[in-house]
Amino acid sequence: MGGRGVLAALFAAIWILVLPVVDGRLHAHIIGHSHCDPGWLDTFEQYYQRDVSQIISNVFSVLSRDPKKKFVWSESSYFQRWYESQSTSTKEAFKLLVYNGQLEFVGGGWSQNDEANPDAITMINQMTEGHQYLLRNFGVQPRVGWQIDPFGHSAVTPSLMALMGFDALVINRIHFNVKTEFKNRKHMEFMWRGVDVGANASATMFTHVLHTHYSAPRGFDWEEGSGVGVNANNVRERAKDLSRQLHERMSAYRTNQLLVPWGDDFKFRNAQHQFSQMDQIINEVMARPDEYDMTISYSTLSDYFKAVHQEAKAASPAIAFPVYGDDFFPYADNGDSYWTGFYTTRPVMKAVSRR
Numbered sequence: 001m002g003g004r005g006v007l008a009a010l011f012a013a014i015w016i017l018v019l020p021v022v023d024g025r026l027h028a029h030i031i032g033h034s035h036c037d038p039g040w041l042d043t044f045e046q047y048y049q050r051d052v053s054q055i056i057s058n059v060f061s062v063l064s065r066d067p068k069k070k071f072v073w074s075e076s077s078y079f080q081r082w083y084e085s086q087s088t089s090t091k092e093a094f095k096l097l098v099y100n101g102q103l104e105f106v107g108g109g110w111s112q113n114d115e116a117n118p119d120a121i122t123m124i125n126q127m128t129e130g131h132q133y134l135l136r137n138f139g140v141q142p143r144v145g146w147q148i149d150p151f152g153h154s155a156v157t158p159s160l161m162a163l164m165g166f167d168a169l170v171i172n173r174i175h176f177n178v179k180t181e182f183k184n185r186k187h188m189e190f191m192w193r194g195v196d197v198g199a200n201a202s203a204t205m206f207t208h209v210l211h212t213h214y215s216a217p218r219g220f221d222w223e224e225g226s227g228v229g230v231n232a233n234n235v236r237e238r239a240k241d242l243s244r245q246l247h248e249r250m251s252a253y254r255t256n257q258l259l260v261p262w263g264d265d266f267k268f269r270n271a272q273h274q275f276s277q278m279d280q281i282i283n284e285v286m287a288r289p290d291e292y293d294m295t296i297s298y299s300t301l302s303d304y305f306k307a308v309h310q311e312a313k314a315a316s317p318a319i320a321f322p323v324y325g326d327d328f329f330p331y332a333d334n335g336d337s338y339w340t341g342f343y344t345t346r347p348v349m350k351a352v353s354r355r
Contacts, residue, residue: 029299033263058271070298074107076130104300108142115154144301145169152331158205159194183252215264
């Protein structure tokens with residue numbers, strides 16, 4: 001993608017409620033990922049030993065065998081724990097996946113920081129730790145922010161991420177009423193104008209809001225028995241189900257490109273099974289794109305945002321995106337589920353952690 005200045009010029013910050021018609025079918029970008037909290041119900045090391053080491057190893061194995069497979073990874077702390085335990089040959093093979101665009105580091109901080117409690121310095125420090133590790137070992141800097149699980153989003157985030165060199169940002173947890181309104185107004189991608197952090201008062205970030213959480217589409221996660229298995233007898237039925245879900249999602253966005261997260265918390269322990277099942281869906285759709293009115297492929301976030309950029313520019317008139325200049329607090333799943341208690345709970349533990 002181009003620099004932030006190019007994106008800012010392209011995505012003019014104006015409201016357009018009636019969109020220009022852009023010919024073309026839905027283009028689904030399957031974004032394989034595994035959301036791995038560095039400590040949640042178990043410790044960092046317990047999660048690593050039981051889940052994360054297996055996830056990264058198995059994803060690495062699948063991607064190494066098939067250049068069409070792609071995946072994104074976020075948490076540098078877990079990745080360092082895995083990478084430093086590998087042989088020299090494995091490290092070199094993994095570097096090839098990064099360099100050929102199969103594996104993209106997104107976010108890339110030491111963890112995926114909350115946006116309500118930490119101050120700006122701690123957010124900068126944890127991102128710096130992760131980015132420096134990736135730069136030293138791969139010579140790369142993540143270009144897409146991946147803040148899919150913080151409980152609400154701060155208007156300082158786009159400002160800091162612009163200064164950190166990101167070109168785009170993906171968020172998820174915004175108030176359920178706000179997300180509904182954004183879907184109705186095709187506001188799920190927008191230019192987010194951050195607050196003045198002193199160094200760049202006009203910093204903006206092209207931002208995408210996930211449509212339906214960060215999990216795989218319903219019925220299409222084949223780990224733990226949660227997805228209906230795909231075989232030669234039902235592949236067309238399963239492809240039609242996925243097509244229906246994705247066409248419903250596309251109505252909330254302004255281009256024909258659709259970001260489809262495929263994963264969830266600590267998923268892809270059985271990466272081979274996950275990919276082999278999705279392969280059958282992809283092969284079916286791509287054999288009959290007119291019937292499903294869509295194309296589908298494994299992608300990275302950079303692939304997706306590049307496609308959005310190209311379509312927006314090529315449309316006549318060019319597709320413009322709205323501007324947003326506020327935060328996303330408080331966060332609520334529904335009317336009985338406001339996630340505000342963590343602002344003030346356990347103050348002693350938070351103080352000890354900070355010190």
